[in-house]
Amino acid sequence: AQSVTQPDIHITVSEGASLELRCNYSYGATPYLFWYVQSPGQGLQLLLKYFSGDTLVQGIKGFEAEFKRSQSSFNLRKPSVHWSDAAEYFCAVGAGRDAGGTSYAKLTFGQGTILTVHP
Amino acid sequence: ETGVTQTPRHLVMGMTNKKSLKCEQHLGHNAMYWYKQSAKKPLELMFVYNFKEQTENNSVPSRFSPECPNSSHLFLHLHTLQPEDSALYLCASSQDWDRLLSPLHFGNGTRLTVT
Numbered sequence: 001a002q003s004v005t006q007p008d009i010h011i012t013v014s015e016g017a018s019l020e021l022r023c024n025y026s027y028g029a030t031p032y033l034f035w036y037v038q039s040p041g042q043g044l045q046l047l048l049k050y051f052s053g054d055t056l057v058q059g060i061k062g063f064e065a066e067f068k069r070s071q072s073s074f075n076l077r078k079p080s081v082h083w084s085d086a087a088e089y090f091c092a093v094g095a096g097r098d099a100g101g102t103s104y105a106k107l108t109f110g111q112g113t114i115l116t117v118h119p
Numbered sequence: 120e121t122g123v124t125q126t127p128r129h130l131v132m133g134m135t136n137k138k139s140l141k142c143e144q145h146l147g148h149n150a151m152y153w154y155k156q157s158a159k160k161p162l163e164l165m166f167v168y169n170f171k172e173q174t175e176n177n178s179v180p181s182r183f184s185p186e187c188p189n190s191s192h193l194f195l196h197l198h199t200l201q202p203e204d205s206a207l208y209l210c211a212s213s214q215d216w217d218r219l220l221s222p223l224h225f226g227n228g229t230r231l232t233v234t
Contacts (some may be wrong), residue, residue, distance in 0.1 A: 004161075034222070043123070043209055043225030044162075090162065106175070107223070109162040 002027040002093045006110035013081050014118045021076040021113050023091030032094040033074040034107065035065055039087045047089075050074065061085070086117045122146065125210050125226035132200065133234055140195040140229045142210030149215055151193040152223065153185060156207040168193060169215070200233045207231070 003026040013019055025031055032051050036044040048059025055067040065076045074091060091110040123144045132138050144151065153165040167175035168187040182204075184196040193210055207228045214221035 036225075041227065043125075043211075043227045044223070045225070046222045049222060106164060111159070111161050 002031065002108045004091050004093050004108055004110035006089075006091055006113050008113050009111070010114045010116070012116040012118060015083050016080050019076075019078045019081045019085070019115070021089050021091075021115070023074045023076065023110060024072050025074060025091070025093040026072065027093055033065075033067060034092040034094065035059065035063070035074075035076050036090045036092060036109075037061075037087050038090065038112075044090060047076070081115075081117055083117045083119065086115055088112045088114050123210055123212055123224050123226035125208075125229050127229060128227065129230045129232075131232045131234060132197070134200055134202070136200075137196070137198040139197065140208055140210075140231075142193040142195075142226055144191055144193075144210075144212040144224070144226075146212055146224060148212040148221075148224070149190055150213045150221075151187060151190070152211040152213075153193065153195055154209040154211060154225075156209055156228070158206075162209070166195075197231075200231075202233050205231055205233045 005024045007022050034049045035047040037047050038044045047063050048057050048065055050057050050067045056064060058064050063076055063078050065074055067074050076089060090112045092107045094107045126141045130138060150169045152167050155163045155165055164177050165179045166173060166185045171187050171190060182199050186194040186196060207230050209228045210226040211223040213223050
């Protein structure tokens with residue numbers, strides 16, 4: 001079964017500083033990886049996703065993430081954080097079709113990382 | 120309206136009450152989902168419907184009863200809940216259930232408090 005670990009429960013950065021949120025996954029085959037963001041009182045919004053190809057993926061709001069198979073990681077980065085980026089960030093892993101061809105499109109989410117941005 | 124709309128935004132209910140959560144999507148999607156978000160726990164998938172048919176029940180207690188009358192509407196009927204059921208309940212939709220290429224679109228959730 002797949003699993004996701006976000007080692008940092010809470011991160012605080014200053015506005016304008018760079019940001020990296022960590023995500024480690026466990027899955028036997030090539031994973032489908034996602035980052036979602038949740039602002040207070042809101043649902044989750046997709047930031048970016050990785051399925052295959054270029055291991056550096058660009059998302060919305062200036063975010064990017066890099067898939068590193070050797071480290072089983074999919075860390076989220078942003079070069080310069082804005083106060084509006086304060087939110088909770090979720091990494092998720094999804095399985096595609098298994099060896100038997102059965103679709104198994106379920107997402108497993110990490111516990112989330114709360115980002116606080118200081119002015 | 121566009122997107123995924125959930126009502127009510129907040130709900131307080133006693134353990135003997137019966138209430139329902141409503142979700143409506145205006146995206147033309149075929150799959151709809153209920154997730155439970157509790158404090159300090161990962162998001163938990165509860166139910167999945169694809170073309171109005173339930174394709175997943177993730178070992179959810181029977182006090183939660185989903186209903187999907189059509190591809191645009193999803194309900195979660197609640198009865199005899201426990202205090203530990205207090206959480207944010209999120210509805211989501213996607214184009215298809217079995218295609219990961221179609222991302223999830225979430226509503227803003229219903230904050231449920233069971234007293």
